[in-house]
Amino acid sequence: MSTDLSRLQELQVTDVIDRAQWPDGPPHELFAELRSGCPVHWSSSIPEYPGEAGFWSITTADDVHAVSRDWETFSSEVGGITALTNAIMPLELIQAMFIGMDPPKHDRLKALFQRGFTPRRIAEHEDEIRAITVGVLDGLSGRETVDLVADVAQPVVSRVIGSFMGIPPEDDAIWASLMTATLGASDPDLNPAGVEAVMQRDVPEIFERCQRLIAARREHPTDDLTSVLVHAQLDGQGLEEHEIVMGFFLLMAAGNDSTKATYCSAMRALIEHPDQRDQLLADPSLVPSAVEEALRMFPAFAHFRRTATRDTELNGAQIREGDKVVMWYVSSNRDETRYEDPDRFDVTRNPEHQAFGAGGRHFCLGTALARLELTILLEETLKRFPAMELAGRARFVESPFLNQLKVLPVALNA
Numbered sequence: 001m002s003t004d005l006s007r008l009q010e011l012q013v014t015d016v017i018d019r020a021q022w023p024d025g026p027p028h029e030l031f032a033e034l035r036s037g038c039p040v041h042w043s044s045s046i047p048e049y050p051g052e053a054g055f056w057s058i059t060t061a062d063d064v065h066a067v068s069r070d071w072e073t074f075s076s077e078v079g080g081i082t083a084l085t086n087a088i089m090p091l092e093l094i095q096a097m098f099i100g101m102d103p104p105k106h107d108r109l110k111a112l113f114q115r116g117f118t119p120r121r122i123a124e125h126e127d128e129i130r131a132i133t134v135g136v137l138d139g140l141s142g143r144e145t146v147d148l149v150a151d152v153a154q155p156v157v158s159r160v161i162g163s164f165m166g167i168p169p170e171d172d173a174i175w176a177s178l179m180t181a182t183l184g185a186s187d188p189d190l191n192p193a194g195v196e197a198v199m200q201r202d203v204p205e206i207f208e209r210c211q212r213l214i215a216a217r218r219e220h221p222t223d224d225l226t227s228v229l230v231h232a233q234l235d236g237q238g239l240e241e242h243e244i245v246m247g248f249f250l251l252m253a254a255g256n257d258s259t260k261a262t263y264c265s266a267m268r269a270l271i272e273h274p275d276q277r278d279q280l281l282a283d284p285s286l287v288p289s290a291v292e293e294a295l296r297m298f299p300a301f302a303h304f305r306r307t308a309t310r311d312t313e314l315n316g317a318q319i320r321e322g323d324k325v326v327m328w329y330v331s332s333n334r335d336e337t338r339y340e341d342p343d344r345f346d347v348t349r350n351p352e353h354q355a356f357g358a359g360g361r362h363f364c365l366g367t368a369l370a371r372l373e374l375t376i377l378l379e380e381t382l383k384r385f386p387a388m389e390l391a392g393r394a395r396f397v398e399s400p401f402l403n404q405l406k407v408l409p410v411a412l413n414a
């Protein structure tokens, strides 16, 4: 314990989520101090959201793992899955998605959804994902500078998830903007209409569009994922309409967002570390390892949250029933007891990490798809634009939940 006492005391009153702590992405120094001096840390409030209760911050990889595996003590259902319980989306909406349920409800639904995400089903899409990526990169020809978020990442991930779900390409942009406004509700650039508009306008539109698609698939089955869900049976029982709608919502949100975040963070890191980019250019077989390193260093979700279902003790902290327990993946993925020189971006490291969760019931459903998309995106971008450079300030989404860039201006130098 090298941290001195006065600093520790200061940390006891620091609100980890305070925007002042996150001027340009996660406060890695603060998290490093917490890991060494106060690994399970209590924040008594959430500035900007005075109605929200405080929370425990879980900062080490071992503790995140322990919380993640013990769903009976640490529930995804009773209080929601992010540090903010009700400030942006009502809890009931989160509890209607299987990411916000505990077993046995969660397990039944996840088993049905897993049918659409088998490694075989994902691998079948490789050529299509490459064609989508190459098509989007081709579309940049003649331009000198672009925004990697809006001009590459968004159109690629939207078309990939759109083709999985059976959405026509001409609707990709509207789905992307609905999902970006919903997930980035707290950021005035992504959601200029304000937090209330999300529930009053965007979410109802998402549901309506989804219900129309479900009705079409009931009438005429196809081989897309929406059709698989509409016709799926487990022990002779199908999914209810609202279960399909909420599952669709979850997949569209995850598919439109998280892969985009990791790709942009990875490209920024490669541009900022030319020695690492040169290694990938010289040996493209390192790309899958670089993808894992990007997932480790820049997890798309800064945190997920659980709620304690009973009084318990964790790494010396007394947690009470009902307390919020926030697992900071941005911290656990840089835990110095697991990684040598954790802040160093090393494309040869090929690390294990917790970007997709730390095992347990809620481990990400989309890992195979995300890894395939990221590998193809990095391979094709590097092949096409090996000398890309930054051309302006990269800006983070203002959110305590999303760890992602909203703007990444680059010069293509083609």
Ligand code: HEM
Pocket (backbone or CB within 6 Å): 076, 081, 098, 099, 100, 110, 161, 250, 251, 252, 254, 255, 258, 259, 262, 299, 300, 301, 304, 305, 354, 355, 356, 357, 358, 361, 362, 363, 364, 365, 366, 367, 369, 370
């Ligand atoms: C880089 C990309 C991605 C990252 C970093 C990521 C991260 C995560 C994390 C951390 C969780 C765990 C939540 C928890 O512990 O409560 C999760 C769950 C989930 N992810 Fe992903 N995800 C990614 C891509 C995707 C994609 C492409 C899809 C599908 C289209 C997807 C679908 C899901 C679903 C359905 C769950 C809920 C699983 C459950 O509750 O059992 N994810 N993801």
